[in-house]
Amino acid sequence: MTIFRFLFLAVIVSSCAAQKEKINGLSFVAAPIEVDQSHVNPVVEVGANYTAVMPFGFMRNLEHPEIIHNTDRQWFGETRAGTKQYIEELRKKQIKIMIKPQIWVWHGQFTGHIKMSSEKNWKALEKTYTKFIIEYANLAQETKAEIFCIGTELENFVKERPEYWNDIINKIKTIYKGKLTYAANWDEFKRTPFWSQVDYIGVDAYFPVSDKQTPSVEDCKAGWQGHKKVIKSISETHNKPILFTEYGYRSMDFTGKEPWESDHTIESLNFEAQTNATQALFEEFWNEAWFAGGFIWKWFVDYENEGGNKDNQFTPQNKPVETVIQSFYKSN
Template identity: 60%
Template sequence: MKILFGMGLFFLLCSCAMMSHKTEKINGVSFVASRDTINNVHIKPILHIHANYAAIMPFGFIRELSHPEIVFNTERQWFGERKVGVKQYTESLKQHHVKVMVKPQIWVGRGAFTGGIKMTSEADWKVLEDSYTGFILTYAELAQELHVEIFCIGTELEGFIDNRPEYWKQLIVDIKKVYKGKLTYAANWNEYDRTPFWEYLDYIGIDAYFPVSDEKTPTVEACRNGWLNYKPDIKAFSETYKKPILFTEFGYRSVDFAGKEPWKSDRDMNVVNMEAQTNTMQVLFEEFWNEDWFAGGFLWKWFHNHKDAGGENDSRFTPQNKPVEDLVKAQYAN
């Protein structure tokens, strides 16, 4: 009898141990910086969809793709784009048990793609490196002070990384001196497989704007077939590096051809199509959220003033006040 009791207790403890090691998915939103502080009114809609993480995104600005100096944390920026905003947003979210990824981003003049940043001289590369180091370490130190769970070291900077890989490896060393949490980098969907420093980070971060369908209103079947072009490679990549995949950004616009070039934010794409957004999002959830090698992701994007965001006439990325918001809520509740 004692032996049976002992064996039963052993298996019960083993079962509990296995359950305790099951990793909670990162069900995140990309929380857009605003002019204002945030409070419970702004956080309640995040809790309503069962999000457990928010990406806070301070900004640095570069005049043009070949300009080496980053301007950041100035009084001319919106509150949420500066240190004071990151601190207030993070502390407010954490009061509601929402975890945080701090994700500093660069904005290039006229909205030019950050992946094209490239200097024309060695001297300018050095200036850019020093400037970027100052930008990133400022927020890495703040992330440590605020006990932030994840820090993202950059977003879609493939040209900078391709040309200066050794700088980036040293930058990671420098970040780890001041920040002790988990690290990732937000690689563009067609960049991640050549990013040279995943072995030094905790998550393989991908901004998941993979083209999955050319249809005007992508069907679920078409999107699922579209993911066959990418999902096996993503899984294999995770296995090669023994690192989980994190979608540092994911989402689709509520617009015709939402799955064709999902990264596009062109204003002339304005024919609202809620079904296109819902179908593409449904398949992404179904294909990835149950995979052990997938850590979760951050929905692009979420505005603080929920009641005025999105809606039936909005063709942009946000799911707010659209049919897809219910889909997100149901997925995150799981």
């Protein structure tokens, strides 16, 4: 065997090994019920090897410091017990886990705008957030979750209280021994100050990529180029892989224009736009060595009754884009 042929085969073997390590994830949405294997089987069928399991805490408004969590007034899947039960069922099919605690502010106000009106209230928020996040750091260690996400889209909180975030990361590390990330919003991650302290640079990847009503794959790929350069540069600066802690598109017109848009009054239906935008994202990122993978937003427990030909929301379930996801996930 010539040296050239040997090196060529080595590259192929190495590439295949790297592909098997990609995080092909789904955001497994909390539900009022316990899950069983009938809910897990579609996760396996689409080719996912990871799910993000997402317990929730609730805030009254952007200035209210109390986070209410793990109560009997919440849906089962939003609680500690529900999170653990979901993990146990997913583990039966060798699905790996990211625990991703999230905050819901009343009326769906954006968590990145959380801001306290006084030092007293900032201290109160820190105290209650610590209680919330440590609850799930302990669960992550108990269940041996592969990844723990320390927060989701909390830019102003991070900006205003940098010492707190340094301290809470250190505290989490005394409890949880797996990999850490933080889910920064797409326009936040460039400024997140603590990437050196976690294992993955987490990005909720709702980058605008096209203003067209039905963008082609090539349109979206072109729209990624400027963003991709910045994303790669942040990865190189911190020597950390990029993880799309959320990614996905709605099945509607102009889905690539403002991909974060969740307005339920929008009525347009466009499966081609969703499929093309998703295909472009896979083609741009999934074979990059510095890219760890990602978690599609979002995947509901009750597969048979979700998504479908009248749904214009994010879920890929029972839509043409599901085949695209399956193709990439099962080949990587």
